[in-house]
Amino acid sequence: MKTWVIKIGGAVLNTADAAKALFAVLASQQQARFVIVHGGGALIDCWLKDAGFATAKHQGLRISPKEQMPYIVGALAGCANKQLISQAIVAGHKPVGTSLYEAGVIVSQKLKALGQVGQCTDNSDSILPTLIAQQWLPLVSSIGFDEKGQWYNVNADEAAAAIAKKLDAELIFMTDVEAVLDANKQPLHQLNTQQIITLIEDGVILGGMEVKVKTSLLAAQHLRRGVYISSWQKPENLIALLAGEHVGTKITP
Numbered sequence: 001m002k003t004w005v006i007k008i009g010g011a012v013l014n015t016a017d018a019a020k021a022l023f024a025v026l027a028s029q030q031q032a033r034f035v036i037v038h039g040g041g042a043l044i045d046c047w048l049k050d051a052g053f054a055t056a057k058h059q060g061l062r063i064s065p066k067e068q069m070p071y072i073v074g075a076l077a078g079c080a081n082k083q084l085i086s087q088a089i090v091a092g093h094k095p096v097g098t099s100l101y102e103a104g105v106i107v108s109q110k111l112k113a114l115g116q117v118g119q120c121t122d123n124s125d126s127i128l129p130t131l132i133a134q135q136w137l138p139l140v141s142s143i144g145f146d147e148k149g150q151w152y153n154v155n156a157d158e159a160a161a162a163i164a165k166k167l168d169a170e171l172i173f174m175t176d177v178e179a180v181l182d183a184n185k186q187p188l189h190q191l192n193t194q195q196i197i198t199l200i201e202d203g204v205i206l207g208g209m210e211v212k213v214k215t216s217l218l219a220a221q222h223l224r225r226g227v228y229i230s231s232w233q234k235p236e237n238l239i240a241l242l243a244g245e246h247v248g249t250k251i252t253p
């Protein structure tokens with residue numbers, strides 16, 4: 001049975017019932033297993049602002065000082081994760097919330113200057129195969145831990161790619177745009193290494209999309225298959241992707 005890792009951008013939480021509609025699609029698919037990895041960048045922005053913190057990003061990654069981590073963890077592994085659990089229950093699933101640690105991905109510090117930003121490194125034992133075999137729907141937040149138990153904020157796209165590698169699964173990124181767009185805002189149906197380099201150099205792909213595209217490319221190379229970027233705004237896109245149709249942007253190795 002095929003396993004799919006589906007990453008859902010955190011902006012989904014700002015649209016009522018959008019996640020529920022995606023979960024309903026998954027509930028109708030009996031011949032596949034799913035792991036959801038979710039973001040929550042917009043919610044973290046709100047929580048940090050309410051707590052009086054300034055926040056900044058470096059190449060799409062949030063600089064995460066230690067003193068901000070309780071708010072980041074609370075927003076991502078707490079509030080965002082549990083809001084999605086609610087919507088998954090309503091759609092008929094048996095969801096279970098985890099962090100990267102339980103999913104079997106150990107994290108280390110990416111760069112001192114970024115504080116507690118983590119990168120996915122070693123794999124360890126994962127609870128995911130057991131959970132999906134028992135028809136649980138894992139909802140994984142991108143909070144991770146190292147072997148000393150320190151917590152880290154991992155970009156959710158990188159988290160999803162690490163889990164897809166671990167499970168040798170299909171990988172789909174559901175974001176808030178229908179596809180990667182070219183300089184004229186037209187959807188790009190397929191992207192390879194050279195096109196990606198050029199579009200980033202030209203400033204056409206930037207911010208969160210730069211992280212997503214680079215992460216997709218590394219994942220596609222490792223998995224030796226295409227990785228898709230599509231929109232959570234249209235649940236029918238997910239139905240088509242699961243049926244093997246080409247929707248959004250396909251990143252090829």
Ligand SMILES: Nc1ncnc2c1ncn2[C@@H]1O[C@H](COP(=O)(O)OP(=O)(O)O)[C@@H](O)[C@H]1O
Pocket residue numbers: 008009010011039041157174175176177179180181182204205206207208209210212
């Ligand atoms: N070339 C591009 N094509 C599409 N979106 C782009 C592009 N460059 C930058 N973006 C931005 O990237 C955003 C998606 O990345 P991000 O906000 O990190 O999504 P998510 O939260 O789903 O991971 C889009 O909403 C858009 O503002």
Ligand SMILES: CC(=O)N[C@@H](CCC(=O)OP(=O)(O)O)C(=O)O
Pocket residue numbers: 008009010011038039040041042044060061062076117118142153154155156157208
């Ligand atoms: C290190 C880093 O940047 N972490 C991200 C984690 C959340 C995320 O990736 O959320 P989206 O998928 O909604 O963008 C952040 O703090 O925003």
